[in-house]
Amino acid sequence: MPSLRHLPLLLVGLWSSTAAADGPVYRDAFIVESDPSILLQSRADLLSDVTSALSELGASCKATPRNQFNSPHFTGSSFNLECDSSVEQQAALQAIKNLVAVGKAWPVRQHKAQRNIPSLDRTANLEFPGVVNSHFDRPHVSSSRTANPVVARDSAPLADTLSTHVETGIDRLHATGITGKGIRIAVVDSSFDTSVPGLSGTTVGYTQDLISGGSAVGDNCSYHGTHVLGIVGAKGAPESSVGYGVNGAAYDATYELFRIQPCGADVAQTDDLIAAFLQAGERGVDVITCSYGGDNAFPEEPWAVVATRLARNGTFVSLSNGNSPSGTGPFTGSGAVARNRDIGGKTSPLSFTPGSRVNFPSTSLTVWSPKKNETAEGSCHRVADDTAPPTDPSNAILLVERSQCWVDQDGVSLTASPRYNFTYVMRYMFATPDTSPKPCPWFTDADAETTQGIISISRASGLSMIAALTKSENVTVTLPADTVAGRVSLTSINNTEAGGQLTYYSAWGPSLDGRARPTLIAPGHNILSTFPSYLGNWGVIGGTSMSTP
Structure with a gap:
């Protein structure tokens, strides 16, 4: 076989999960490297070879395509693997490596955006509960090769004072x-x-x-x-x-x-x-x-x-x-x-602190916060069964701590729950030691396309609202819908503690x-x-x- 450093790659990824009783027992994807002349066979033949190799391990599996790669730098494809019986990851990987068309194989990895956010101590499949895992359920993508036209804009940049x-x-x-x-x-x-x-x-x-x-x-x-x-x-x-x-x-x-x-x-x-x-x-x-x-x-x-x-x-x-x-x-x-x-x-x-907040209505929003139930969905808190949704979700705002994960009674992320229909979210900061370095402001991705506005507030403000809600008091907030009403300002201060040093x-x-x-x-x-x-x-x-x- 030719030297591996001259071979293109056939990509696949490795992803294990425990399925529901009526679904696959084992889900994975894999990456292999092989001779390009062998890879010119149809992808269906390759996937058939994979399932045949795994059947020798006693596993009945189905391999489905994901991405196809045809590049001077990388030739091959990626596919999902679903089996109706338990398979050890290393055993499956070795079975694929042993195929004639395969020179080398790896597990696919997950890669995170490298922003400085706190660990929420929850497993990957609960990061966004109730959302279908797109790794297996999105359609196969065939990349378009047609470029969008370049749009010329007559916009001059600002003076560079950043x-x-x-x-x-x-x-x-x-x-x-x-x-x-x-x-x-x-x-x-x-x-x-x-x-x-x-x-x-x-x-x-x-x-x-x-x-x-x-x-x-x-x-x-x-x-x-x-x-x-x-x-x-x-x-x-x-x-x-x-x-x-x-x-x-x-x-x-x-x-x-x-x-x-x-x-x-x-x-x-x-x-x-x-x-x-x-x-x-x-x-x-x-x-x-x-x-x-x-x-x-x-x-x-x-x-x-x-x-x-x-x-x-x-x-x-x-x-x-x-x-x-x-x-x-x-x-x-x-x-x-x-x-x-x-x-x-x-x-x-x-250090900078911008304060612009948009996409909020000019009217007051009623603050709503969930009640904890002793039962938890993994590392997420589950809303108590007797917790009623707000009377008017379109004029309500969900209040939760920044580091907490909440799911509804069906296990769906509360910010994306069809039971509660929140479009506005307010998160207050988690507790930090007095001696810890001051973190960047925390912002939150939206769990659903329906989210219209998210705002972060101080821990003290959040706890004061929680205390009032605990006493059954009605709490409303008015959030500025424009920068003028919000009295937005930007402050630049010298960092004399760590300026220019590695964070x-x-x-x-x-x-x-x-x-x-x-x-x-x-x-x-x-x-x-x-x-x-x-x-x-x-x-x-x-x-x-x-x-x-």
């Missing part, structure tokens, strides 16, 4: 005319709301949804991609519209956007990330930036292999070094272990195979950038995600 640009010298690059003009940058992330003021002048030349297919890359479920895009590409929001002086680092570049995280999920899958990277590379972009990562990994991981091949082919690839609380510890994790690419760590520059939650390397990581350090804590409209257009968050763009 602290992160002043501290790093980007303002001086902009002053000399280095603004990204003529460069194409692919941003691979959760989703993008390009309708917000800060992205009104950003040139988007191509979009691709790797989850559902088509070119629509926006949803009302995640803020991460919008924030990342603003850091590198924001352009066109004047100060008069509360633009806060935000310019992207390369605001004159043309952007290609790839959505790789579904609504109701907190992770992206390896094959979707690889599909986005390969398509971006095939389209000839100059830069790929992706702020996702995972647990410790070696450079032989398939996503890292693809990133390495693209980098060696001349594409600048920027990936996240990882946040320590996510499990990376001192080591670089996931795709960041790729060779021949740049990995971003983060520092603590200046306390940044993974500091090395990689597991002993290479120096990260290779580049950039601001990543308390970063001001664009947010989706349901969160107020602007927000400050932190993480290696923010340093990567």
